[in-house]
Amino acid sequence: MKTMKMIYFGALLLAVGTVNAAPFGGEADVKYAKDLWTSMVNESLAGKGSIMSVPYTGQHPHGAILDALDGPINIDGKLHRIIIKRNYGGPGVSKSAVANDPEKYLKAVTVMLKRPGYDPDNKDWFWVKYKADGSLDTNPAGMKLAGMIAKGKPKGCISCHTAAPGGDMVYNSD
Ligand code: HEC
Incomplete structure (x- = not known):
């Protein structure tokens, strides 16, 4: 009986933990x-x-004009792969306009950062969508767009990038 109860309690804790831990937008x-x-x-x-x-x-949903960087970034003394995609738009946007004055047209910065052990089910990517000023963008529910964003509807980063060729969730590989 005692073990039964403990197993039940354990399962309950697990269930509560899963409900509370949002896959993205949490404090950490x-x-x-x-x-x-x-x-x-x-x-x-x-x-x-x-x-x-x-x-x-x-192409949709990333904006009219884009520019992308793929390289290492130093975080706490370790190099991580980071892919940064900047999204440009607004009246008069064009490739040359953006090249001449990127800040004027910058709308959002989307990031994929490789974090070993962070999300093994989804290739350990940490996803972020920043506004042009570096603050975090939010989804319609007001959740901040940082973390494991997300499976399900409406399509989040992960659910869409799962379709990328090569199995690493990256569409444009060098
Ligand atoms: C509806 C599908 C879709 C959703 C949702 C989506 N993306 Fe993408 N993403 C793409 C496609 C397609 C590309 C490649 C084409 C391009 O450059 O626009 C891409 C490219 C990227 C790239 C450049 C690396 C690569 O895979 O080529 C980054 C970084 C990125 N997305 C981040 C994000 C983030 C962060 C989110 C969520 C906030 C997100 N994406 C949501 C479809 C999507």
Whole structure:
């Protein structure tokens, strides 16, 4: 009887834990994303005068004109792969307009960061969507877009990127 009760209790705890732990937008994920933005700024991957690649015409849902970077970033002394996609739009947007004045047209910065052990079910990517100023974007439910975003409806980063060829959730691989 005693073991039965313990098993039951354990299962209950597990169930409660699963309900409480949102896959994204929680305190730890938000803090990690804020620190990540600081690291990106420090390495000239975000903010004024940041490194840029050649702008290209994008596809839904990522925006009219895009530019993408794929490389290592130093976080707490370890190198992680980061893929940064900047989304540009607004009146008059074009590839050359963006190349000349990226800050004027920047709408959002979407990031995939490889974090070993973070989400083994989904290739250990940490997903973020920042606004142009580095603050976190939110979904219609008001949840901050940082973490394991998300499976299900409406389509989150993971549910859509699962369809990318090559099995690493990355669409454009170098
Ligand atoms: C409806 C599908 C869809 C959703 C949802 C989506 N993406 Fe993407 N994403 C794409 C496609 C398609 C590409 C490649 C084409 C391109 O460059 O636009 C891409 C490219 C990227 C890239 C460049 C690396 C790569 O895979 O080529 C990053 C980074 C990225 N997305 C981040 C995100 C983040 C973060 C979210 C969630 C906030 C997200 N994406 C949501 C479809 C999606």
